[in-house]
Amino acid sequence: MGGAPAFVADDLPGDYPNGFDLKSEGHNTVVNVGNKTYLIGGTDHGSKSTIGVRVSDKRTGGWVTPTVLGTRPKPSEVISAVILNEDRIFILKGDSSPDDCFWFLEVDTPFVQEKRKEFGTEVVAWSKGVVGDAKKPIVISGPSGVGKGTLISALMKEFPSTFGFSVSHTTRAPREREQNGVHYHFTERSVMAEEIRDGKFLEFAEVHGNLYGTSIEAVEVVADAGKRCILDIDVQGARSVRASSLEAIFIFVCPPSFEELEKRLRARGTETEQQIQKRLQNAKAELEQAKSQGLFDHMLVNDDLETCYASLKKLLDLDEAVEIINESSPPLVDLPRDHSVSKIDKKILISCGTRERASKNIFLLDLSSLKGGAPGRTRGLDIYTSDSMTNGINVAVEGDGEHLHEVEVIQEYEIEGEGPSIMK
């Protein structure tokens, strides 16, 4: 959907919301979306280290401080905003580092709608914008003792630059040699329950008498590192991830027999007899549930370890693969304080420099393939850069060849409306 860029307002009609001092809190942006006005800027009421948000509903008047979800951006003195699809506001922070300049404030996405119902308050959710896409995560499930951890370790050892492990949270006690933050985030039940309520988990489940869960951050940090995320989770967790917006490949690992599973669990020697019994009991249910139509994409039988590992690599297209370390990364933009923003469909044109100074750099941000969103990152931003000369576009692209063509296309766009607004 098209639409005009949001305006940068230093003049806010009506009363300023409580706790929002425009003079002392720097730059603010006012954005009208439907019946609501969002004032974005300054600092947050509770935490002075994050951007503040206030909302006013035209029908009821007055300003409220919404429940703010997701990871919040640090305050900025130069904020521009563009409304996207009436459900989120794209925020550009002009004085920030390249990995901190693009953000989305979700105001009416399905996630926000759901949380608004749940909390009964006004809700907004922040999501950091990331250039480029993440590789599809791999979910590996199977009964306790079948060999999931063994297979994952082998994969990570052979392809350390390709794969990253999603470090789960658990309330179970650490085993000997298990390290906090490496094998699990070992945590108290009350703390984890609170974080689940705050919406920080992609999935969680009660497994063998303890609480286990994958935090959104655990998956995002792996993608941030440019790696493919591997999740070792139970069948309930796999079902939750399947129902989430995360697109993944789902693999179920079966034992060759129930007797062999029991033998492996006992030989591992990490559980008491009572715990072994519980895990074996749960294994029966998991093997049954794994047959659910459409839950798993692949089934692997872990009889001989080497054969099973070879099959795993084959289905991940890694057989005979030598790890290629891809050091190319998407171009980064150093967004200066002086820039103007225009929106053309799902593309944002950013011109750097002032009206007075003809020399400009132009960036084109393509938002047509966005993926994910709050409470995780919003990935899939495509960025095309060019160095503009006085009489045309002199392309100096830091990306690949495809991008070069796209940058040249900028010249064909007609900017409608009042034209770019100059950020202060």
Ligand SMILES: Nc1ncnc2c1ncn2[C@@H]1O[C@H](COP(=O)(O)OP(=O)(O)OP(=O)(O)O)[C@@H](O)[C@H]1O
């Ligand atoms: N194919 C195999 N043949 C024989 N032993 C195996 C095989 N695969 C794994 N094992 C052994 O079985 C035991 C259980 O394996 P592992 O710890 O990897 O299971 P898991 O599925 O990750 O269990 P959990 O879900 O409890 O974490 C380990 O001692 C491991 O060395």
Ligand SMILES: Nc1nc2c(ncn2[C@@H]2O[C@H](COP(=O)(O)O)[C@@H](O)[C@H]2O)c(=O)[nH]1
């Ligand atoms: N739903 C989730 N299940 C998880 C997660 N992390 C691990 N697990 C599963 O728990 C059992 C037991 O693990 P153990 O380390 O105590 O032996 C096993 O099936 C794991 O796959 C999680 O984050 N969510």
